[in-house]
Amino acid sequence: MxxxxxxxxxxxxxxxxxxxxxxxxxxxxxxxxxxxxxxxxxxxxxxxxxxxxxxxxxxxxxxxxxxxxxxxxxxxxxxxxxxxxxxxxxxxxxxxxxxxxxxxxxxxxxxxxxxxxxxxxxxxxxxxxxxxxxxxxxxxxxxxxxxxxxxxNDEQAGYWMAKALIAKLEGKPGSLLAFAGVRFTPSSSLREDGLHRALREHPEIKLQQMLQGEWKRQRAYEQAQLILPRYPEAKLVWSANDEMAFGVMQAAQEIGRQPGKDIYLSALNNSDEVLQARINRKLCVLVAGxxxxxxxxxxxxxxxxxxxxxxxxxxxxxxxxxxxxxxxxxxxxxxxxxxxxxxxxxxxxxxxxxxxxxxxxxxxxxxxxx
Structure with missing residues (x-):
């Protein structure tokens, strides 16, 4: 039945x-x-x-x-x-x-x-x-x-996210912050490899800092609270998953920065929340599958x-x-x-x-x- x-x-x-x-x-x-x-x-x-x-x-x-x-x-x-x-x-x-x-x-x-x-x-x-x-x-x-x-294709995913973020600057120089997953995890390492491949193709973009957010929203939020004020010129934020992207987004909004307008974020995953954020264009780049x-x-x-x-x-x-x-x-x-x-x-x-x-x-x- x-x-x-x-x-x-x-x-x-x-x-x-x-x-x-x-x-x-x-x-x-x-x-x-x-x-x-x-x-x-x-x-x-x-x-x-x-x-x-x-x-x-x-x-x-x-x-x-x-x-x-x-x-x-x-x-x-x-x-x-x-x-x-x-x-x-x-x-x-x-x-x-x-x-x-x-x-x-x-x-x-x-x-x-x-x-x-x-x-x-x-x-x-x-x-x-x-x-x-x-x-x-x-x-x-x-x-x-x-x-x-x-x-x-984890390496490709990291590369695509970075390339799409960099395109938001329309060829102008800029700075990027990155939030990786758990150290010694192959999927995180491969996505980082993709990011670095894209950065080699775009020497006008400077990676200011790579942090280990460990896939966690709260950890990325706490890290972003410290690092966003340190690099106010950084408009691009690459995240290896959605939870870390949301942590960074929260920290950015708390200091008056508007996701999708004066700070561009990428994410990876397929949660209802992250799909909605892409629909609302708070996320400029989303990879899923x-x-x-x-x-x-x-x-x-x-x-x-x-x-x-x-x-x-x-x-x-x-x-x-x-x-x-x-x-x-x-x-x-x-x-x-x-x-x-x-x-x-x-x-x-x-x-x-x-x-x-x-x-x-x-x-x-x-x-x-x-």
């Missing part, structure tokens, strides 16, 4: 948005097979909007694909996350797949723990760094049960479980262009779309099981912007 009601609600919402989702017939690849069971070691807090939304997208994919998914939150504590991972090894019914994130560079220890386990591992969001892989190898090498990875990563990973594991190796459809280790710059109109569309049950998608349409002609997954945020 619940599924029927949910389906009816989804259909009405999808019709209202003008979204068309194809009806896809059942496929012989799935007939008689035990559904894949997956555990996702989510590194975030269980009440953290980004990571909760990230998990919701995964759950929607799991539902459509008939997979079993359990989310285990690490509460931003690497030791706690590794301990919860160890508990999976002694379960009576362990999962088929474990999805992990290389947060705080914990991946090598996790791979070591599961080296002799039948559980297959998949790295998501941030995989092992090139330096780590030089020491222990890539997926399907030393650790044969580490079958692949999917990460977003990586919250979809988990859902696409479920598609890949679903196909792998059915005997269709994703390595043959774009490679075993993917860096997909999931990030996109959003203008105000796109932000408004995405804001509505994220409130539709099931996100208005049938995830089977992205699967090689149901689309045998599929040669490359080519994952992106575009299905949610249409």
């Amino acid at each position: 619940f599924r029927f009601v949910l389906t009816v609600i989804s259909a009405v919402c999808i019709w209202a948005l003008g979204v068309t989702t194809p009806v896809i017939a059942e496929n012989a690849h799935t007939a008689g097979k035990t559904p894949a069971s997956v555990v996702f070691l989510n590194p975030g807090f269980s009440n953290e909007p980004f990571w909760v939304g990230y998990s919701d997208f995964m759950q929607a994919a799991a539902y459509d694909l008939g997979m079993q998914l359990q989310i285990i939150y690490g509460e931003r504590n690497p030791s706690q996350l590794l301990e919860k991972a160890r508990e999976l090894l002694i379960r009576d019914n362990p999962p088929d797949y474990l999805i992990f994130v290389n947060e705080m560079y914990t991946a090598p220890e996790l791979l070591r723990q599961f080296a002799d386990s039948p559980i297959k591992l998949f790295s998501l969001h941030s995989t092992l760094t090139p330096e780590q892989q030089q020491r222990i190898g890539a997926s399907r090498e030393r650790y044969r049960n580490w079958i692949g990875s999917l990460v977003p 990586h919250f979809t990563l988990g859902g696409w990973a479920m598609v890949m594991l679903h196909d792998y479980h059915a005997g269709l190796d994703f390595a043959e459809r774009g490679g075993k280790d993917r860096v997909d262009p999931l990030f996109s710059l959003l203008d105000a109109k796109q932000a408004a569309h995405l804001q509505k779309r994220l409130k539709v049950p099931g996100f208005g998608l049938d995830f089977r349409q992205f699967s090689a099981v149901y689309r045998p002609q599929l040669k490359d997954y080519q994952f992106s945020i575009q299905p949610l912007l249409q």
Whole structure:
């Protein structure tokens, strides 16, 4: 009954948005097979909007694909996350797949723990760094049960944000302040790399200071209270996520500076609040899309479980262009779309099981912007 009601609600919402989702017939690849069971070691807090939304997208994919998914939150504590991972090894019914994130560079220890386990591992969001892989190898090498990875174009996202901010000055010299995430986190480091690439292309822009806001609004707010008066000429503020951007925005407004007019801010993420800020043009630059990563990973594991190796459809280790710059109109569309049950998608349409002609997954945020 619940599924029927949910389906009816989804259909009405999808019709209202003008979204068309194809009806896809059942496929012989799935007939008689035990559904894949997956555990996702989510590194975030269980009440953290980004990571909760990230998990919701995964759950929607799991539902459509008939997979079993359990989310285990690490509460931003690497030791706690590794301990919860160890508990999976002694379960009576362990999962088929474990999805992990290389947060705080914990991946090598996790791979070591599961080296002799039948559980297959998949790295998501941030995989092992090139330096780590030089020491222990890539997926399907030393650790044969580490079958692949999917990460977003983080470096490109950092670059796009910086380029779009710099464009606000129309070629004039200027100053920029930057707020990075957690030190020793690959996604933060890559976004910083993108920022520095853009700055090399624009020697007329001076980076006055880079601060570690640690993804937190309050920390960035406190830092901005000190640094904004120190650099009154700085009109550009680059932030590696939305929470830090909002912290800076609050501090700027408290000293009489108007976001979008005499100070230009960038942000990255897809919360309702940040989308609204882009719609209202308090944020001049917004990049979003990586919250979809988990859902696409479920598609890949679903196909792998059915005997269709994703390595043959774009490679075993993917860096997909999931990030996109959003203008105000796109932000408004995405804001509505994220409130539709099931996100208005049938995830089977992205699967090689149901689309045998599929040669490359080519994952992106575009299905949610249409």
